[in-house]
Amino acid sequence: MLDREDLYKKCVEFHGHSCGGLLVGFRAALCAMERFGLDGRAQDEELVCVAENDACGVDAIQALLGCTAGKGNLIFRLRGKQAFTFYERKSGESFRISLKNLEFADRESKRAFMESAASEEIFDSGEAPFPLPGEARIYSSQSCAACGERTAEPWLRVKDGRLLCLDCLEKESR
Template structure:
């Protein structure tokens, strides 16, 4: 069984500040991993499809999910759908199974009324919110029963289509920088990178 607490310290160091949303991601990820019966991904054994977006409250949720699942942008086993919803699907690639986990609507609505979010609305940076406000909320998130805040979907069959990795790179004929060949595009002066093509447009 995966325990979200085991990932708290690394999650905090990675995320950068103490807030309730990153730990919510740890808990939701642990619930998804336990439903699938999987461990943290060392390579691309797992894949996350997150429905969160950018520029909305509680986006920190995804850093908790990345920390616990090992699905990271560096490994490219994560994608965002930008639905601006507090939900994600975790795929067990070899097992060809997936589960969708979301925050319960009532819980999330109440969370948006929390003193932490009130401070954020006033413009206080998350790292400047007093521990007297942040700590009890984080403690609550890390200890409350899953059924109080998570909707955990059924196990679904899921086949993830994945292209083989690209190992070949060649220089752009304009800037000279190395580019993985699948993103070199033809131009009158030879193959160029997308950055140079952007400048030409």
């Protein structure tokens, strides 16, 4: 049995403070843990989260689920929504949740609700809207012809026969 209080403390430690946004991500992470029967963090890319925002709640996803941008199993699809799509590679199971549009009299009542309500009361749930993303790829890097900084190949562009990073391409295009 997962101790919610300890798990939330872990999120707060990672994020730096407690706030409403972190609580949304905490509940989203708990929802994924419940749906997939997880009791801990992903060690590698076995669990994937596509976050539709880059707000505080994403830190709870990282802290509890082990989905991180660096491992490639936290993918940002920025839409400004409190919505998350989760995939479990082993089972092939996936789902998307989005925060319901709920009204509260004040912050305290909202917090109490978020802490105690069932996931179904907090989030609308549905099918994943897109297929499971592929595993993270490691690309070769090349030196930018203008600044000399090594840049992963997908982020280089060819201009006048030279490989340029996006920053140098932008400077030269002005």
